[in-house]
Amino acid sequence: MLATELIVLEGEDIHHPGRGVQLGCYVLTTMAMQSLLRGFGSEAVDMAQGAFERAKGQAAHQRAAAMPSGVFTRSVGMRLAIVGTAHLQARNLDQGLELGNQSVDILARVQSSRAKDYVREFNTALAPWRREPAIREFIHRTRTELSIAA
Known part of the structure:
Protein backbone atom coordinates (compact mmCIF):
# COMPACT_ATOMS: atom_id res chain seq x y z
CA MET A 1 0.00 0.00 0.00
CA LEU A 2 1.32 3.44 -0.92
CA ALA A 3 1.88 5.95 1.86
CA THR A 4 -0.63 8.26 0.21
CA GLU A 5 -3.29 5.53 0.26
CA LEU A 6 -2.61 4.86 3.92
CA ILE A 7 -3.00 8.53 4.78
CA VAL A 8 -6.31 8.72 2.94
CA LEU A 9 -7.56 5.56 4.63
CA GLU A 10 -6.59 6.95 8.03
CA GLY A 11 -8.90 9.87 7.25
CA GLU A 12 -11.91 7.56 6.82
CA ASP A 13 -14.69 8.13 9.32
CA ILE A 14 -17.15 5.26 9.72
CA HIS A 15 -19.63 7.57 11.45
CA HIS A 16 -19.66 10.08 8.58
CA PRO A 17 -19.17 8.24 5.28
CA GLY A 18 -17.67 10.43 2.58
CA ARG A 19 -16.28 12.96 5.03
CA GLY A 20 -13.17 10.83 5.47
CA VAL A 21 -12.43 11.10 1.76
CA GLN A 22 -12.57 14.88 1.96
CA LEU A 23 -10.40 14.92 5.07
CA GLY A 24 -7.87 12.51 3.56
CA CYS A 25 -7.67 14.56 0.37
CA TYR A 26 -7.24 17.74 2.40
CA VAL A 27 -4.37 16.12 4.30
CA LEU A 28 -2.73 14.93 1.07
CA THR A 29 -2.99 18.31 -0.65
CA THR A 30 -1.57 20.01 2.43
CA MET A 31 1.30 17.52 2.45
CA ALA A 32 1.79 18.13 -1.28
CA MET A 33 2.01 21.86 -0.61
CA GLN A 34 4.63 21.37 2.09
CA SER A 35 6.61 18.95 -0.10
CA LEU A 36 6.64 21.42 -2.97
CA LEU A 37 7.72 24.28 -0.73
CA ARG A 38 10.60 22.15 0.53
CA GLY A 39 11.77 21.29 -2.99
CA PHE A 40 10.26 17.82 -3.38
CA GLY A 41 8.22 18.43 -6.53
CA SER A 42 7.99 14.79 -7.58
CA GLU A 43 6.62 13.73 -4.20
CA ALA A 44 4.18 16.66 -4.27
CA VAL A 45 2.81 15.47 -7.62
CA ASP A 46 2.44 11.91 -6.27
CA MET A 47 0.48 13.13 -3.26
CA ALA A 48 -1.69 15.40 -5.37
CA GLN A 49 -2.46 12.57 -7.77
CA GLY A 50 -3.29 10.30 -4.84
CA ALA A 51 -5.76 12.86 -3.55
CA PHE A 52 -7.26 13.27 -7.01
CA GLU A 53 -7.69 9.54 -7.55
CA ARG A 54 -9.36 9.13 -4.18
CA ALA A 55 -11.76 12.02 -4.65
CA LYS A 56 -12.77 11.68 -8.29
CA GLY A 57 -15.86 13.75 -8.90
CA GLN A 58 -15.34 15.90 -5.81
CA ALA A 59 -13.25 18.68 -7.32
Missing part, protein backbone atom coordinates in the same frame (compact mmCIF):
# COMPACT_ATOMS: atom_id res chain seq x y z
CA ALA A 60 -11.92 21.14 -4.76
CA HIS A 61 -12.93 24.16 -6.81
CA GLN A 62 -16.58 23.00 -6.82
CA ARG A 63 -16.62 22.72 -3.03
CA ALA A 64 -14.98 26.10 -2.69
CA ALA A 65 -17.42 27.71 -5.10
CA ALA A 66 -20.30 26.57 -2.90
CA MET A 67 -18.73 28.02 0.25
CA PRO A 68 -19.40 31.53 1.46
CA SER A 69 -16.69 33.96 0.42
CA GLY A 70 -13.62 33.78 2.65
CA VAL A 71 -14.41 30.36 4.18
CA PHE A 72 -11.49 28.14 3.19
CA THR A 73 -11.62 29.45 -0.37
CA ARG A 74 -8.19 31.05 -0.02
CA SER A 75 -6.55 27.84 1.19
CA VAL A 76 -8.17 25.79 -1.59
CA GLY A 77 -7.06 28.33 -4.21
CA MET A 78 -3.52 28.37 -2.84
CA ARG A 79 -3.32 24.58 -2.79
CA LEU A 80 -4.48 24.41 -6.39
CA ALA A 81 -1.76 26.89 -7.37
CA ILE A 82 0.89 24.95 -5.45
CA VAL A 83 -0.09 21.55 -6.82
CA GLY A 84 -0.34 23.11 -10.29
CA THR A 85 3.21 24.42 -9.87
CA ALA A 86 4.37 20.91 -8.95
CA HIS A 87 2.81 19.59 -12.16
CA LEU A 88 4.56 22.28 -14.19
CA GLN A 89 7.88 21.42 -12.56
CA ALA A 90 7.24 17.79 -13.55
CA ARG A 91 6.72 19.07 -17.14
CA ASN A 92 2.97 18.28 -17.08
CA LEU A 93 1.66 21.47 -18.68
CA ASP A 94 -1.95 20.42 -19.29
CA GLN A 95 -2.67 19.33 -15.71
CA GLY A 96 -0.71 22.26 -14.28
CA LEU A 97 -2.54 24.82 -16.38
CA GLU A 98 -5.92 23.31 -15.52
CA LEU A 99 -5.14 23.62 -11.81
CA GLY A 100 -3.80 27.14 -12.32
CA ASN A 101 -7.05 28.21 -13.96
CA GLN A 102 -9.08 26.65 -11.14
CA SER A 103 -6.90 28.53 -8.68
CA VAL A 104 -7.54 31.86 -10.41
CA ASP A 105 -11.29 31.10 -10.51
CA ILE A 106 -11.25 30.84 -6.73
CA LEU A 107 -8.68 33.49 -5.84
CA ALA A 108 -10.37 36.16 -7.97
CA ARG A 109 -12.93 36.34 -5.11
CA VAL A 110 -10.31 36.63 -2.35
CA GLN A 111 -7.95 39.40 -1.28
CA SER A 112 -4.70 37.78 -0.14
CA SER A 113 -1.13 38.78 -0.86
CA ARG A 114 0.06 35.32 0.18
CA ALA A 115 -2.28 33.66 -2.32
CA LYS A 116 -1.02 36.00 -5.03
CA ASP A 117 2.55 34.97 -4.18
CA TYR A 118 1.68 31.35 -4.95
CA VAL A 119 0.15 32.36 -8.29
CA ARG A 120 3.31 34.38 -9.06
CA GLU A 121 5.35 31.22 -8.40
CA PHE A 122 2.99 29.33 -10.70
CA ASN A 123 3.52 31.97 -13.41
CA THR A 124 7.30 31.67 -13.00
CA ALA A 125 7.02 27.89 -13.50
CA LEU A 126 5.27 28.60 -16.84
CA ALA A 127 8.49 30.11 -18.25
CA PRO A 128 9.35 27.19 -20.59
CA TRP A 129 5.99 27.64 -22.35
CA ARG A 130 5.73 31.49 -22.31
CA ARG A 131 5.29 31.73 -26.09
CA GLU A 132 2.26 29.47 -26.26
CA PRO A 133 -1.07 31.29 -26.70
CA ALA A 134 -2.74 29.49 -23.78
CA ILE A 135 0.08 30.57 -21.48
CA ARG A 136 -0.02 34.18 -22.65
CA GLU A 137 -3.78 34.15 -22.07
CA PHE A 138 -3.33 32.73 -18.55
CA ILE A 139 -0.69 35.35 -17.67
CA HIS A 140 -3.03 38.07 -18.97
CA ARG A 141 -5.83 36.60 -16.86
CA THR A 142 -3.73 36.74 -13.68
CA ARG A 143 -2.87 40.37 -14.44
CA THR A 144 -6.47 41.41 -14.96
CA GLU A 145 -8.26 39.26 -12.37
CA LEU A 146 -5.64 39.16 -9.62
CA SER A 147 -3.62 42.31 -10.43
CA ILE A 148 -0.41 40.29 -10.67
CA ALA A 149 2.40 41.97 -12.55
CA ALA A 150 4.16 40.01 -15.28
Whole structure:
Protein backbone atom coordinates (compact mmCIF):
# COMPACT_ATOMS: atom_id res chain seq x y z
CA MET A 1 0.00 0.00 0.00
CA LEU A 2 1.32 3.44 -0.92
CA ALA A 3 1.88 5.95 1.86
CA THR A 4 -0.63 8.26 0.21
CA GLU A 5 -3.29 5.53 0.26
CA LEU A 6 -2.61 4.86 3.92
CA ILE A 7 -3.00 8.53 4.78
CA VAL A 8 -6.31 8.72 2.94
CA LEU A 9 -7.56 5.56 4.63
CA GLU A 10 -6.59 6.95 8.03
CA GLY A 11 -8.90 9.87 7.25
CA GLU A 12 -11.91 7.56 6.82
CA ASP A 13 -14.69 8.13 9.32
CA ILE A 14 -17.15 5.26 9.72
CA HIS A 15 -19.63 7.57 11.45
CA HIS A 16 -19.66 10.08 8.58
CA PRO A 17 -19.17 8.24 5.28
CA GLY A 18 -17.67 10.43 2.58
CA ARG A 19 -16.28 12.96 5.03
CA GLY A 20 -13.17 10.83 5.47
CA VAL A 21 -12.43 11.10 1.76
CA GLN A 22 -12.57 14.88 1.96
CA LEU A 23 -10.40 14.92 5.07
CA GLY A 24 -7.87 12.51 3.56
CA CYS A 25 -7.67 14.56 0.37
CA TYR A 26 -7.24 17.74 2.40
CA VAL A 27 -4.37 16.12 4.30
CA LEU A 28 -2.73 14.93 1.07
CA THR A 29 -2.99 18.31 -0.65
CA THR A 30 -1.57 20.01 2.43
CA MET A 31 1.30 17.52 2.45
CA ALA A 32 1.79 18.13 -1.28
CA MET A 33 2.01 21.86 -0.61
CA GLN A 34 4.63 21.37 2.09
CA SER A 35 6.61 18.95 -0.10
CA LEU A 36 6.64 21.42 -2.97
CA LEU A 37 7.72 24.28 -0.73
CA ARG A 38 10.60 22.15 0.53
CA GLY A 39 11.77 21.29 -2.99
CA PHE A 40 10.26 17.82 -3.38
CA GLY A 41 8.22 18.43 -6.53
CA SER A 42 7.99 14.79 -7.58
CA GLU A 43 6.62 13.73 -4.20
CA ALA A 44 4.18 16.66 -4.27
CA VAL A 45 2.81 15.47 -7.62
CA ASP A 46 2.44 11.91 -6.27
CA MET A 47 0.48 13.13 -3.26
CA ALA A 48 -1.69 15.40 -5.37
CA GLN A 49 -2.46 12.57 -7.77
CA GLY A 50 -3.29 10.30 -4.84
CA ALA A 51 -5.76 12.86 -3.55
CA PHE A 52 -7.26 13.27 -7.01
CA GLU A 53 -7.69 9.54 -7.55
CA ARG A 54 -9.36 9.13 -4.18
CA ALA A 55 -11.76 12.02 -4.65
CA LYS A 56 -12.77 11.68 -8.29
CA GLY A 57 -15.86 13.75 -8.90
CA GLN A 58 -15.34 15.90 -5.81
CA ALA A 59 -13.25 18.68 -7.32
CA ALA A 60 -11.92 21.14 -4.76
CA HIS A 61 -12.93 24.16 -6.81
CA GLN A 62 -16.58 23.00 -6.82
CA ARG A 63 -16.62 22.72 -3.03
CA ALA A 64 -14.98 26.10 -2.69
CA ALA A 65 -17.42 27.71 -5.10
CA ALA A 66 -20.30 26.57 -2.90
CA MET A 67 -18.73 28.02 0.25
CA PRO A 68 -19.40 31.53 1.46
CA SER A 69 -16.69 33.96 0.42
CA GLY A 70 -13.62 33.78 2.65
CA VAL A 71 -14.41 30.36 4.18
CA PHE A 72 -11.49 28.14 3.19
CA THR A 73 -11.62 29.45 -0.37
CA ARG A 74 -8.19 31.05 -0.02
CA SER A 75 -6.55 27.84 1.19
CA VAL A 76 -8.17 25.79 -1.59
CA GLY A 77 -7.06 28.33 -4.21
CA MET A 78 -3.52 28.37 -2.84
CA ARG A 79 -3.32 24.58 -2.79
CA LEU A 80 -4.48 24.41 -6.39
CA ALA A 81 -1.76 26.89 -7.37
CA ILE A 82 0.89 24.95 -5.45
CA VAL A 83 -0.09 21.55 -6.82
CA GLY A 84 -0.34 23.11 -10.29
CA THR A 85 3.21 24.42 -9.87
CA ALA A 86 4.37 20.91 -8.95
CA HIS A 87 2.81 19.59 -12.16
CA LEU A 88 4.56 22.28 -14.19
CA GLN A 89 7.88 21.42 -12.56
CA ALA A 90 7.24 17.79 -13.55
CA ARG A 91 6.72 19.07 -17.14
CA ASN A 92 2.97 18.28 -17.08
CA LEU A 93 1.66 21.47 -18.68
CA ASP A 94 -1.95 20.42 -19.29
CA GLN A 95 -2.67 19.33 -15.71
CA GLY A 96 -0.71 22.26 -14.28
CA LEU A 97 -2.54 24.82 -16.38
CA GLU A 98 -5.92 23.31 -15.52
CA LEU A 99 -5.14 23.62 -11.81
CA GLY A 100 -3.80 27.14 -12.32
CA ASN A 101 -7.05 28.21 -13.96
CA GLN A 102 -9.08 26.65 -11.14
CA SER A 103 -6.90 28.53 -8.68
CA VAL A 104 -7.54 31.86 -10.41
CA ASP A 105 -11.29 31.10 -10.51
CA ILE A 106 -11.25 30.84 -6.73
CA LEU A 107 -8.68 33.49 -5.84
CA ALA A 108 -10.37 36.16 -7.97
CA ARG A 109 -12.93 36.34 -5.11
CA VAL A 110 -10.31 36.63 -2.35
CA GLN A 111 -7.95 39.40 -1.28
CA SER A 112 -4.70 37.78 -0.14
CA SER A 113 -1.13 38.78 -0.86
CA ARG A 114 0.06 35.32 0.18
CA ALA A 115 -2.28 33.66 -2.32
CA LYS A 116 -1.02 36.00 -5.03
CA ASP A 117 2.55 34.97 -4.18
CA TYR A 118 1.68 31.35 -4.95
CA VAL A 119 0.15 32.36 -8.29
CA ARG A 120 3.31 34.38 -9.06
CA GLU A 121 5.35 31.22 -8.40
CA PHE A 122 2.99 29.33 -10.70
CA ASN A 123 3.52 31.97 -13.41
CA THR A 124 7.30 31.67 -13.00
CA ALA A 125 7.02 27.89 -13.50
CA LEU A 126 5.27 28.60 -16.84
CA ALA A 127 8.49 30.11 -18.25
CA PRO A 128 9.35 27.19 -20.59
CA TRP A 129 5.99 27.64 -22.35
CA ARG A 130 5.73 31.49 -22.31
CA ARG A 131 5.29 31.73 -26.09
CA GLU A 132 2.26 29.47 -26.26
CA PRO A 133 -1.07 31.29 -26.70
CA ALA A 134 -2.74 29.49 -23.78
CA ILE A 135 0.08 30.57 -21.48
CA ARG A 136 -0.02 34.18 -22.65
CA GLU A 137 -3.78 34.15 -22.07
CA PHE A 138 -3.33 32.73 -18.55
CA ILE A 139 -0.69 35.35 -17.67
CA HIS A 140 -3.03 38.07 -18.97
CA ARG A 141 -5.83 36.60 -16.86
CA THR A 142 -3.73 36.74 -13.68
CA ARG A 143 -2.87 40.37 -14.44
CA THR A 144 -6.47 41.41 -14.96
CA GLU A 145 -8.26 39.26 -12.37
CA LEU A 146 -5.64 39.16 -9.62
CA SER A 147 -3.62 42.31 -10.43
CA ILE A 148 -0.41 40.29 -10.67
CA ALA A 149 2.40 41.97 -12.55
CA ALA A 150 4.16 40.01 -15.28
